Structure formats: structure tokens, C-alpha cells
Amino acid sequence: MADMCTRLALLLTCVVGYTAALPWFLHGRPRGGMLGSPGRAGNGPLPPDQWVTQRLDHYNDADLRTWQQRYFVNDTFFKPGGPVFLMIGGEGTADPIWMVTGAWIEYAKEFHALCVMLEHRYYGKSHPTEDTSVESLQYLSSEQALADLAYFRDYMVEKRGLTDNKWISFGGSYPGSLSAWFRLKYPHLVAGAVATSGPLLAELDFVEYVEVVRDSLATTGPECNKNIQEATDAVKQMLGTQEGVENLSKLFNLCSPLDVSVANDVANFWSTISGNFMGVVQYNKDNREFEGAVGTNITLDVLCNIMNDVSMPLVDRYAAVNSLMMKTYQQKCLDISYSAMVKELRETSWESAASEGGRQWIYQTCTEFGFYQTSDSPNQPFGDGFPLSFSLQQCSDIYGPQFNQSTLMEGIKRTNTNYGALKIAGTKIVFPNGSIDPWHALGITKDPKGTDLHAVYIKGTAHCANMYPARFGDPPELAQARETIKGHIQNWLSQ
Incomplete structure (x- = not known):
């Protein structure tokens, strides 16, 4: 990833065991995924695995094959009528520690949100096919992942009676791109999107x-x-x-x-x-x-x-x-x-x-x-x-x-045509990026004129820095960025 915090964590040891022939950093992706796991205060239980039945191919009505996709829920802060915050999984195992910490959890406490996270197909425990052969991987794409999100959103609405609740999507690195694209492609399903460190231009x-x-x-x-x-x-x-x-x-x-x-x-x-x-x-x-x-x-x-x-x-x-x-x-x-x-x-x-x-x-x-x-x-x-x-x-x-x-x-042409690249025509999307992060070169770092899109360019910070919990010594620009993002969320929820 131009991207990605893209789970895809720099400092994770490989979940299947270290293998010398695979570099720890390959194509911009560290072992484990580009979005690392945050620190955690306390030792309480993490949300358990839950599963939703997804279609293997959302774009072929004749293909009736299905599979089980993993997700997590934290309803600790939720109050009736509150929003639903959706954390989008990326190119690594979805870590439930994100369900109890991180900037989005602080936002959830303030806005009384229900927090859910969906693991990306083909990563972690979400295995749509029996293997990762080339034939199997034909169903791995950002378009299929967005369709997974859309189905999951409607599934949760029906399961928990969330008909009138507003949804806000979150993602970092490649999932940051997915968050923006989810709002672009399914604006009736998500009221706003936080797209952190997301590379929007395929290059x-x-x-x-x-x-x-x-x-x-x-x-x-x-x-x-x-x-x-x-x-x-x-x-x-x-x-x-x-x-x-x-x-x-x-x-x-x-x-x-x-x-x-x-x-x-x-x-x-x-x-x-x-x-x-x-x-x-x-x-x-x-x-x-x-x-x-x-x-x-x-x-x-x-x-x-x-x-x-x-x-x-x-x-x-x-x-x-x-x-x-x-x-x-x-x-x-x-x-x-x-x-x-x-x-x-x-x-x-x-x-x-x-x-x-x-x-x-x-x-x-x-x-x-x-x-x-x-x-x-x-x-x-x-x-x-x-x-x-x-x-x-x-x-x-x-x-x-x-x-x-x-x-x-x-x-690449299809990707940029499909999503608009740096000329994305969505609304109610905020794009946080760090000046140190190399992926910001493929993202939006200035407010596009005449749009309801907003850049938050954070001097001196790296990949997905605004998503992690605040700590002593954070630069003022990072603290202000988190507040700016919260302000956008508040605006979306009030409209």
C-alpha cells in the first residue's frame, strides 16, 4: 500500500512461524499486515469470533457457493439510537484488540456507538476457498470485499434491529481506501467514512x-x-x-x-x-x-x-x-x-x-x-x-x-476508473495522512475544492498514526488531527 496500515504490523512475528525466505517487509507490507495492533490497557476478555455467511462471488447470481466470514462486536458503549462504527479489516488477520482500544473506541464512547469489525476475505481466519491457488484467488478483490461489507451491514441491521442507526466506516492503509470506496459505492449504507493513510491512486x-x-x-x-x-x-x-x-x-x-x-x-x-x-x-x-x-x-x-x-x-x-x-x-x-x-x-x-x-x-x-x-x-x-x-x-x-x-x-486502469483515484467523487469522507508516511504520496493531502471531502495532513507522523490510542508525548498536530476527525464524525451524525 501506496497504504496501506495497510495489519499488514511491521513488528509482528509471522503468525504461522518465521520463514527466512520471506522478507519481513515486502511490497510495502510487513508480516502481519499494514495496520499494526495498538497497545492495550487492562487484561479483560476480548470479543469472541462471530461468523456471517457470505457469497463467494457477489457478481454472479448463478454461483450459489457460500463461506463463513469472521467478525467482532463490542456493544459496551452502545445506547439505543446510537451510531454503528464499522472497522474494516485489511490484508492481515483482524485483531480483536482493536475492539477495545484505539482512537475510534474513544469516539465510540463519546457517541455511544456500537463497534463492529469485519475481517477481509482471504485473510486471517476468513477462508472463502479450500486453498489460495490462482483459481481460488480470482475471488479476492477490493470489489468483492466492498460487497462483503455491504452484505454484512444489512445483515447486522436485520440481526440487531439497527434500521435507523447511522453507520460510519473506519480503515487504515488499504482498509483506509476501502473505507472511502465503501462510502463512494454504497452511500445509502454508510453516512461517513474515515479513510486513514489510504492509497487512492493505483500506480x-x-x-x-x-x-x-x-x-x-x-x-x-x-x-x-x-x-x-x-x-x-x-x-x-x-x-x-x-x-x-x-x-x-x-x-x-x-x-x-x-x-x-x-x-x-x-x-x-x-x-x-x-x-x-x-x-x-x-x-x-x-x-x-x-x-x-x-x-x-x-x-x-x-x-x-x-x-x-x-x-x-x-x-x-x-x-x-x-x-x-x-x-x-x-x-x-x-x-x-x-x-x-x-x-x-x-x-x-x-x-x-x-x-x-x-x-x-x-x-x-x-x-x-x-x-x-x-x-x-x-x-x-x-x-x-x-x-x-x-x-x-x-x-x-x-x-x-x-x-x-x-x-x-x-x-490498474480498472481500479482508477472504478473508484476515481485522486478525483474520487464521494462525499462525507475524511482522509488523514502523515507527512512521514510514504503512502501519503498516493492519497489526498489537501481539501479538494468544491467537495465535501476533507484532508487531514499530519506533520511529523507516519502510517495510520491517528488510529492508535493517544499517549504522552504525541505531537500537537496528531492530537489536533484526532479532534478534527471527531468533529467530522459529529457533523455527519448530526445531519
Whole structure:
């Protein structure tokens, strides 16, 4: 995700067990999903799993197949006549901890709302098909997900007698996009939408992502990007000699010696070591701490302090950043084997490591969105080692030759035509975005003129920061953003 807080949490360990060949940060998605779980005060019980019967294909009346989709309910704050707040699940397991904490829960207390959350099809426990084969994944799309939301909304209205209650949708990252699109496509079902950090423009070559990473790193001072650039140049020079390659394999603790004759392994190496910076910037200083989380103390300041440490050679600093991330995620070695990564992402069993969400999310990028964070911009410090062709190669290698640039461009065109991209024509939608978050480049950061759409651009914050519970030390801009969002909700409910 341009997006997504997109659950898809940076610092979650993989729910199916750590697998070395799958990077912790892939296509803008950390293991677990782009929206991390918030911290939680207290140890009370969380809402139990509940299930709704959904159609497999909402757009084929002749297909009568159904499946069970998971959802959660918290009616603690609800009073008769109060609104219904709908949290939209995304590209990871829906975590019920969101049902008891977060900014939306504070809003629910004030407005006496019923809180519900629907898990996205194909993620978490919501398995529409027997596996994640290409044939099965044809039913994974944002359009099907929106239809799930529409059916679920009417199901809850009937089940709980909510005929006259107003609904407000919430989402962060890819679900932020879904929240906006839900209001756009089903305005009779939802009275307003909070679309946090949602990438609205589907884009094949998302070069702006790395450029925003550059700008975010620059907030620590000019030396960080300069040193990354020089370290990148030094690594590139080392790749030109056998001795240099051997030294790099040791410095970065690779699981097997790097073979520079395998172009995709080299690209995977570049993508992985730059991803160390991208992932940290994307979630810089947010409030995702929760039981079992790791690495929330790693910020862009920490990484830049390492890169600015003149006591080490430049390449050693690059390697030290990598070692810090490996230690954080308990990696014994760094596996940059492209073939091993692709082999794991081809696994179609729900028990496989890929089914944690990586296989599903990459499928969506290969069919609807693109969002590829490439090195194609010359205006960034990470070199040119992971071009667009590297991401496109993954589409065809994982899912088959029919998944290529031509078919993806058609899918991207369809997405932007279907939802309007940055010219979305909806009403009563608020778009919070953080200036540090690279995904804001594909979102709305200024109020569109002559519309009932509202941007909340938050200086100094990262992906989905406004969704997490407030804490001491939050910047004033973030506190004000939460109040501004609450004001919009209040207006929607009063109309």
C-alpha cells in the first residue's frame, strides 16, 4: 500500500512461524499486515469470533457457493439510537484488540456507538476457498470485499434491529481506501467514512515511495541520506569483485554466498537492505506496542544515528542497520535467495507461511493496484538495484505468465476508473495522512475544492498514526488531527 496500515504490523512475528525466505517487509507490507495492533490497557476478555455467511462471488447470481466470514462486536458503549462504527479489516488477520482500544473506541464512547469489525476475505481466519491457488484467488478483490461489507451491514441491521442507526466506516492503509470506496459505492449504507493513510491512486511504478523515505530521513539532518548514498555506492563497487562479494556475504550475514550471476538474487539483496529503512520510516514512532511486539523502539533516528557513526566504515554502517533488524526479528541469517522466496510464495495451503497474507497481498498488487516501491527514481539514496521489472517478475513467477505488465496495467486502469483515484467523487469522507508516511504520496493531502471531502495532513507522523490510542508525548498536530476527525464524525451524525 501506496497504504496501506495497510495489519499488514511491521513488528509482528509471522503468525504461522518465521520463514527466512520471506522478507519481513515486502511490497510495502510487513508480516502481519499494514495496520499494526495498538497497545492495550487492562487484561479483560476480548470479543469472541462471530461468523456471517457470505457469497463467494457477489457478481454472479448463478454461483450459489457460500463461506463463513469472521467478525467482532463490542456493544459496551452502545445506547439505543446510537451510531454503528464499522472497522474494516485489511490484508492481515483482524485483531480483536482493536475492539477495545484505539482512537475510534474513544469516539465510540463519546457517541455511544456500537463497534463492529469485519475481517477481509482471504485473510486471517476468513477462508472463502479450500486453498489460495490462482483459481481460488480470482475471488479476492477490493470489489468483492466492498460487497462483503455491504452484505454484512444489512445483515447486522436485520440481526440487531439497527434500521435507523447511522453507520460510519473506519480503515487504515488499504482498509483506509476501502473505507472511502465503501462510502463512494454504497452511500445509502454508510453516512461517513474515515479513510486513514489510504492509497487512492493505483500506480504501477510507485517511485514516490522511496522519495518520501528520503525526505523523511532528511528530517534528521542532511548527513543520513548522504551516508546511505555513499554506502550504496560502496556496496555496488564491492559487487564488482569476488573479494567484495565474499565480504558482503559475511558483513550482511547471508544464509548462502551471494551469486552475482543470478540477477534476481542481487535485486532481492538490494530490495531487502533498503527495505530495512523503508519499513522503519513507514511506522516511525507510532503507538503499536502490544504484548509480544518487537522493534517498536527502532525509529528513523536510530537508523540515521548508525549511518552517521563515523567510527565505522560506510558499508559497515549499512550492515549494522541490517544486523539490528535481523536481531530484532530473530533471524539467524539473511536469506536473499529469489528462488526460495518465490517457492514459498507459490505455496497454496492455508497452513503455509505464504498464507499469512503475503501471497494474497502480492496477488492484489499484481491484479489491481501495482504499488511497487522501486528504485527507478534517480532522486533517492538506495541505488537502482530493484527496478520495476523485479516486481513484475514476481507476479509471473508466483502466479503464472498470464500475470504480466500488460494485464496489470488493465487492472490498474480498472481500479482508477472504478473508484476515481485522486478525483474520487464521494462525499462525507475524511482522509488523514502523515507527512512521514510514504503512502501519503498516493492519497489526498489537501481539501479538494468544491467537495465535501476533507484532508487531514499530519506533520511529523507516519502510517495510520491517528488510529492508535493517544499517549504522552504525541505531537500537537496528531492530537489536533484526532479532534478534527471527531468533529467530522459529529457533523455527519448530526445531519
